[in-house]
Amino acid sequence: MAPVDLSTDLGGVVLPNPVMTASGCAANGRELHRFVDVASLGAFVTKTVMSQPRSGRPTPRMAETPSGMLNSIGLQGPGIRAFCEEDLPWLREHGARVLVSIAGGTAGEFADVAAHLAASPAYDCVAGVEVNISCPNVANRGQVFACNPEASAKVLTLVRERLPSGTPLFAKLSPDVTDIVEIAASVLGSGATGLTMINTLLGVVIDTERLRPQLAAVTGGLSGPAVRAVAVRAVWQVHAAMRAGTLPEAPIIGVGGVRTGADALELVAAGACAVQVGTATFHDPTAPRLALDGLAGLVAAHGFDRFADVVGIAHERT
Amino acid sequence: MSDVAQECAELVASRRVGAYHHLTFVAPGIAKLARPGQFVAVAVGGEEPATLLRRCFSLHKVSPAGAHRGTVDLVVSAVGAGTRWLTALRTHDRTDVVGPLGRPFPLPKEPVATVLVGGGYGSAPLFWLADTLRSRGCRVDMVLGAATEERLFGAVEARRSADSVVVTTDDGSVGHRGWVSDVLPAVITHSRAAVVYACGPMGMLRSVTEVAAEHGAVAQVAVEESMACGVGVCMTCVMPVRGNDGATRMVRSCVEGPVFRGDRVRWDAFADGRCLVPEDAVGAAAMRAH
Ligand SMILES: Cc1cc2nc3c(=O)[nH]c(=O)nc-3n(C[C@H](O)[C@H](O)[C@H](O)COP(=O)(O)OP(=O)(O)OC[C@H]3O[C@@H](n4cnc5c(N)ncnc54)[C@H](O)[C@@H]3O)c2cc1C
Ligand SMILES: Cc1cc2nc3c(=O)[nH]c(=O)nc-3n(C[C@H](O)[C@H](O)[C@H](O)COP(=O)(O)O)c2cc1C
Ligand code: FES
Numbered sequence: 387m388a389p390v391d392l393s394t395d396l397g398g399v400v401l402p403n404p405v406m407t408a409s410g411c412a413a414n415g416r417e418l419h420r421f422v423d424v425a426s427l428g429a430f431v432t433k434t435v436m437s438q439p440r441s442g443r444p445t446p447r448m449a450e451t452p453s454g455m456l457n458s459i460g461l462q463g464p465g466i467r468a469f470c471e472e473d474l475p476w477l478r479e480h481g482a483r484v485l486v487s488i489a490g491g492t493a494g495e496f497a498d499v500a501a502h503l504a505a506s507p508a509y510d511c512v513a514g515v516e517v518n519i520s521c522p523n524v525a526n527r528g529q530v531f532a533c534n535p536e537a538s539a540k541v542l543t544l545v546r547e548r549l550p551s552g553t554p555l556f557a558k559l560s561p562d563v564t565d566i567v568e569i570a571a572s573v574l575g576s577g578a579t580g581l582t583m584i585n586t587l588l589g590v591v592i593d594t595e596r597l598r599p600q601l602a603a604v605t606g607g608l609s610g611p612a613v614r615a616v617a618v619r620a621v622w623q624v625h626a627a628m629r630a631g632t633l634p635e636a637p638i639i640g641v642g643g644v645r646t647g648a649d650a651l652e653l654v655a656a657g658a659c660a661v662q663v664g665t666a667t668f669h670d671p672t673a674p675r676l677a678l679d680g681l682a683g684l685v686a687a688h689g690f691d692r693f694a695d696v697v698g699i700a701h702e703r704t
Numbered sequence: 705m706s707d708v709a710q711e712c713a714e715l716v717a718s719r720r721v722g723a724y725h726h727l728t729f730v731a732p733g734i735a736k737l738a739r740p741g742q743f744v745a746v747a748v749g750g751e752e753p754a755t756l757l758r759r760c761f762s763l764h765k766v767s768p769a770g771a772h773r774g775t776v777d778l779v780v781s782a783v784g785a786g787t788r789w790l791t792a793l794r795t796h797d798r799t800d801v802v803g804p805l806g807r808p809f810p811l812p813k814e815p816v817a818t819v820l821v822g823g824g825y826g827s828a829p830l831f832w833l834a835d836t837l838r839s840r841g842c843r844v845d846m847v848l849g850a851a852t853e854e855r856l857f858g859a860v861e862a863r864r865s866a867d868s869v870v871v872t873t874d875d876g877s878v879g880h881r882g883w884v885s886d887v888l889p890a891v892i893t894h895s896r897a898a899v900v901y902a903c904g905p906m907g908m909l910r911s912v913t914e915v916a917a918e919h920g921a922v923a924q925v926a927v928e929e930s931m932a933c934g935v936g937v938c939m940t941c942v943m944p945v946r947g948n949d950g951a952t953r954m955v956r957s958c959v960e961g962p963v964f965r966g967d968r969v970r971w972d973a974f975a976d977g978r979c980l981v982p983e984d985a986v987g988a989a990a991m992r993a994h
Contacts, residue, residue: 421935440987
């Protein structure tokens with residue numbers, strides 16, 4: 387039996403396989419590389435970077451929940467300059483294809499971060515840019531960009547202008563919206579090549595001994611297997627709209643609760659052409675590798691010789 | 705970054721010691737690499753765990769050439785779902801263990817006098833440290849404290865590993881009634897210690913740091929912060945620590961710690977089970993903007 391062709395097309399850039407890390411769940415490569423060769427992944431997704439260094443939020447920043455966790459890291463990071471000087475060159479040297487996650491407090495900050503990135507001498511390892519619009523919009527009293535179609539569209543338009551035209555641009559959507567298809571339409575109409583779904587869901591855990599919120603920041607993002615069905619639903623709805631012709635065809639990267647190859651296959655069959663592994667990496671630092679091996683095995687076991695043939699297949703079997 | 709191993713480790717011994725469980729796992733890769741002060745991240749909950757996050761434990765001791773080609777020992781206090789699962793394991797059960805993690809206790813270049821201070825199960829890594837220090841010619845005095853006699857770990861072992869041992873308990877059930885910080889000044893003065901090593905609750909580490917400073921000794925403290933991954937990828941375990949340049953940064957205690965110089969830790973930021981970001985910390989200004 388010939389090995390399965392695992393390659394996947396991210397809207398112009400072809401990756402050797404569809405499994406990636408998830409932003410904020412693998413730092414910027416050095417730590418994970420002790421467990422998984424960063425070059426063996428379809429792509430390495432970096433921690434969301436903003437223009438300035440950020441300390442992040444007070445601690446406790448995490449609370450375990452059934453099959454998941456809440457986090458309130460607050461986008462701690464070195465800022466785009468240090469990222470381009472230290473992190474991106476390291477990833478390039480180690481042969482990674484990099485999906486760089488960026489954010490801003492204003493649409494203009496998103497654009498500045500994109501411009502700085504595009505000017506980096508290591509830019510040739512960038513397989514795409516992921517725009518994390520699940521962060522607070524200073525101009526709109528802190529409402530997250532991803533909850534508002536106009537604000538999301540503005541960010542994508544400005545970022546698109548600052549990147550070389552061949553760079554795939556992914557908008558990372560929040561599931562905490564009334565109609566995710568509406569947000570998807572808005573970003574795909576404003577320069578996004580594709581979509582990443584989903585970011586975390588907002589949650590609160592109460593410490594029942596102290597009778598107060600467990601996180602110092604009160605609210606946090608819920609992730610892990612607990613949210614997988616929500617991620618599969620989001621991918622399903624958006625892919626269904628593409629099949630129905632109400633949304634333009636575009637690549638979807640699925641993320642949310644993937645631990646095993648079977649978990650990844652759920653997102654793929656719902657319409658994702660690539661899959662990110664996030665919180666499961668905290669359970670097992672080799673999780674991205676295990677999910678890739680598991681997915682490859684399952685695609686073959688189902689009798690397919692091309693991974694691409696499985697993408698969205700569940701829509702044909704309802 | 706330093707070498708690390710991941711092993712599906714078999715439990716070969718589990719015994720109760722006071723309020724704790726002393727577990728021995730076969731993990732030759734970890735045993736070979738580890739140094740005193742490092743820790744391991746243990747998977748709990750079995751095949752399809754509802755408890756997804758790793759639990760971290762100090763290495764109590766390692767036997768690289770032991771009966772099973774290499775074992776590691778942990779001292780576990782059963783306080784929640786994960787530690788209860790771990791302490792309920794039977795011999796020959798297995799679980800996944802990653803380590804050694806973090807930076808070990810730095811060892812003095814000269815054979816100076818040292819004091820080792822442990823609070824509760826925090827004493828677990830200190831006996832191995834004591835043996836290492838003594839093999840380098842250092843004098844080792846120990847101070848062990850706990851809430852009650854049950855929660856005191858290793859008072860007997862200490863007599864073998866140290867030149868002297870002082871015990872305190874909050875309730876006076878054994879040793880001096882009170883805290884380790886009550887007896888520490890006299891121990892440091894008597895031994896003329898240059899370094900004080902400590903592992904235990906945050907409040908204890910803070911007062912050990914203060915007492916050490918008053919006596920001209922350097923404090924090296926092993927902290928315990930909530931950790932989701934233990935390997936440096938999640939940013940949950942941060943705390944404010946001053947660097948060589950004097951600037952305070954929110955650093956990951958799992959990779960830059962768990963051992964820090966006590967006088968570098970911003971103890972002023974810790975209060976009531978939380979740790980704030982000091983206003984002068986690198987990147988704090990950007991948090992105020994949005
Ligand atoms: C570097 C390090 C060394 C440690 N060494 C030891 C040791 O030698 N012996 C020992 O008994 N315990 C030790 N601990 C504490 C131990 O990790 C926690 O008691 C344990 O994680 C609690 O898990 P649980 O499921 O029983 O509790 P739960 O409260 O149900 O845990 C829920 C979540 O909170 C985290 N958590 C809860 N309490 C702590 C804590 N005190 N520290 C860190 N994370 C916590 C858990 O990892 C888990 O993700 C150490 C912790 C660290 C960070
Ligand atoms: C600790 C932690 C930090 C995260 N940081 C980011 C981030 O910086 N940017 C981002 O777009 N998503 C971030 N996420 C969200 C993940 O990338 C992912 O979308 C989400 O956790 C769902 O996937 P999972 O269940 O596989 O973790 C973070 C998640 C966690 C748990
Ligand atoms: S515990 Fe994850 S970075 Fe320290």
